[in-house]
Amino acid sequence: MTPTLSRPSSVWQIWWMAARPKTLPAAVAGVVAGLGLALAQGAFHPGVAVATLVAAVLLQIGVNLANDAQDYQRGADRPEERLGPPRVTALGWLPPETVLRGAWVTFGLAALVGLYLVWVGGVPILAIGVAAILSAWAYSGGPFPLAYHGLGEIFVFVFFGPVAVAGTFYLQTGTLHPWVGWLGTGVGLLITAILVVNNYRDLENDRKAGKRTLAVRMGPRKTQWEFALLVLVPYALPLIGGLLGATPWTWLVVELSLPKAWWLVREFSKRTGRALNPLLAFTGKLAFWYALLSALGFVAARWVT
Secondary structure, X not given: OXXXXXXXXXXXXXXXXXXXXXXXHHHHHHHHHHXXXXXXXXXXXXXXXXXXXXXXXXXXXXXXXXXXXXXXXXXXXXXXXXXXXXXXXXXXXXXXXXXXXXXXXXXXXXXXXXXHHHHHHOHHXXXXXXXXXXXXXXXXXXXXXXXXXXXXXXXXXXXXXXHHHHHHHHHHHOOOOHXXXXXXXXHHHHHHHHXXXXXXXXXXXXXXXXOOOHHHHHOHHHHHHHHHHHHHHHHHHHHHHHHHOOOOHHHHHHHHHHHHHHHHHHHHHHOOHHHHXXXXXXXXXXXXXXXXXXXXXXXXXXXXX
């Protein structure tokens, strides 16, 4: 049974819960990484940086709101069976139509900020923005919801990793750099691991609801291996890149967070059900710290090499 929750006294508290603020550090991780790479190349435009962060946060909130309502409408969110953090639509605190309108308003605000970014970065940024909003809506909505067909991991990896890092770097510099691919991959893998925690926890409920996530398709044991690879491979990238001469050795500073990553992998293999919920926030924080430490490592290379 889902623990009984008392309805917040303020409607703003309900919307804040629907926005899922604990997911926001992961939403800005790719932007932080991209800004670090830009700084390493001697470029930094504060106004563009702030606008990029705001757009990333708004897109994440929009995804969260749309997912809250759409999962309920598709029958994948039943309050009596839910194992994850509370969803306001399933609890009956807001009707799904209202939450969906909130999602579109949030996407609209992201688009308004995006107009400035398009003015700065041109057609490539316009293409990224349109694709991001459409994919965010299609994550759990539309005729072919990505999350319901085992494609959620691909969406999360691409847009929160390589696209976020490359787009941010391009907005700052007007160019791209091979480092973008390396760091975008590392950040994207770790943020994808957040989704895996969610899907692994909900595996049985999703199976009953006909939600064919990758965890449902692979089963528990293979999902544990998937999670371990997503969390640990990013820590191998600085070593591989350094040995190949493709990335600076200062990127190895990211290994300071490796003990936390190893703890996370071990805990993931031991826990089930609601016991996995604390790991959601922990994985998000790990992705953020990975991005921040990576940014510092690449910036340090400007003075060390």
